[in-house]
Amino acid sequence: MTTQTHTITRSSNAARVAAVIGALVLIVLIAAPWWAGRADMRLMGELFLYLALASLWNLLAGYAGLVSVGQQAFVGFGGYMLFALTIFGGLHPLAAIALAGMLGALISVPVAVLIFRLRGAYFAIGTWVIAEVFRLGFAQISALGGGSGSSLPVAIVKSLADKRAMRESLSYWLALGAAILVITAVYLFLRSRKGLALTAIRDNELAASSLGIDIWRTKFIVYVVTSALTAMIGALIFLQKLRISPDAAFNVNDWTAFVIFIVVIGGIGTIEGPIIGALVFFALRETLADLGTIYLMVLGLVAIVMMLKAPKGIWGLIRSRFDLQIFPLGYRVIASEGPTSPETEKEA
Template sequence: MTSLVPGEVRVDRLRRRMITVQIIGAGVILALAMAPYVFEPSITSQWIKLFYLITLATAWNLLAGFAGMVSVGQQAYIGLGAYGVFVFNDLGLDPYSSALVASLAIGAIAFALSFVAFRLRGGYFAIGTWVIAEAARQIVIRFDSLGAGRGRGISDYTADPVMRNLFTYWLALGIVVATLIGTLFLLRSRLGVALQSVRDNEVAARALGVDVSRAKRIVFVLAAVMAALAGAVICLQQIGVQSPSQIFSVSFSAFMVFMVLIGGIGTLEGPIIGAIVYYVMDLYFSQMGLWYLVVLGVLAIAITLFLPQGIWGALRSRFDITLFPVGHRVVATSRPAGAAPAGPGEPRPNRTTDATAASATTEG
């Protein structure tokens, strides 16, 4: 490793990697968006589940892995998101717009709730969020118009089942893409460093000028909106809510924890891998009944014991790979004598322009 000398260093945000990620990402998104034209609807409609699982895992990871807020109450927003679809659908909006509008409204609710939740720390915060989720369920079942305790179907929906599935598929895809891109850019921003500093040491973060409550509140609200969007997708896919206890179930939190821990907490890639693992397990082993849960539990225990950093954490420490670069790397700008930086006219393949500019200014 080259030594780092004052005045001859710059910060590398892996911009080139970001460009590669964006190009490949755009290709993957396009392919997924076109998939319904290639595959049977029975196949693509199953992917909807994968999309909302990734959304949920990413949201919980942002909350717990990056901001240090371990919540077991995200099902509050999943449930509200699902029921919000009914509310706005009844007001005359189509189900898809209802999903988006409801999620924004739930973001506002989460903002208000954050003032209550943030009075609690650590384990108490976790329990408090669970209490909030239970309270949300209790309130929702008071309304006969929402099916009371029995669940409800969407009244005004697209008639053609193929189109319905297609729209839900695209909505779920759009949501997971927005969630991942939003999280990536959030973590690359100033807020990303602030959040992680709060997670690691709140007192020191505050002493360095980090507005701790503000940073946490932004993430709390964003994670709630993401969970609400996922809840709305679940509602759209099932054409309603089977029962309030299902959509407000604490097992959602258990699965989110499972996916994030299996994949690797505190990384962007981890929750995606965890969600895929869970999705595949669910697809092939869920008929096993109780044994399925035993297998999930054993897998979770094995991974936390032997791969405490999760699957992605283990891969990363072994191969030094990054899919979504959020970190900073300080690199030397100095180059061997004689190898002068290229002039503006010379072609510099595979070199970002800002790197060239940085080396030029330090040597000028």
């Protein structure tokens, strides 16, 4: 027998390579205003915001087991807060976005207390009811345009930057920054003690509770944090759109169905999944969107087939073939026996 020395590491070769490539890609993306056209930048900005929403939904559903179909509640809430805080509060849009996040956290507390009483799939529909209450509620506020909505005044838009090109660049960078912020936050959270507890809960709720993990509290924290970030993304979305109405702000298709599609296609319960899913979704949308309803039916069909045939999504397929992990969450035991030792992976 040869003596083996074991090292335990979280890092992987793929992760190191990916980090280098990621840094390069990031630099190219940050420089987009100098090389990309206006329409491309708009599209990429939108992609980043969807990526952020998808990562957040993935944290909720894929890790915390809180399958929500009502995230549009917080997207719309954030959007409306942006309008209310800038129009009536006189806040700078960036300050309004930050405050919208805080208000999102605040409102999610009573919401969570209520709907956490519902289990599983009933929780899902409960979140939908909340989103409907928000939609109907905001439709009653005549100062914000009631059912027909309102536009962001030009002065507020200009407060962001005088020149249109600068505004567009800023808007793009905000979207990119939001996506990076969310993915980093999710990644760091999942690596933390709380995050590991979450993974334990997902894998076995009974065992986790017997280990003394307070399931309700952990899920509650995830829900509140996710709501806050979703509200901020919502504010950003409507800062780009410049117009808001209850039907657009609380749209289940736009802010939940597409987001779920992205996560399911990419791979639920992985950090990489939403990134891949967002790329696939936008590729499909750009090629098929002219087909209208047929396009939406195709999306539904693809999601169903994916869920049944490859429940871990595209990333799951890639991973099962190549043992890749770009965002290493688990620990690996590496037995260094010779110069080329095989790596065995063990999820923590």
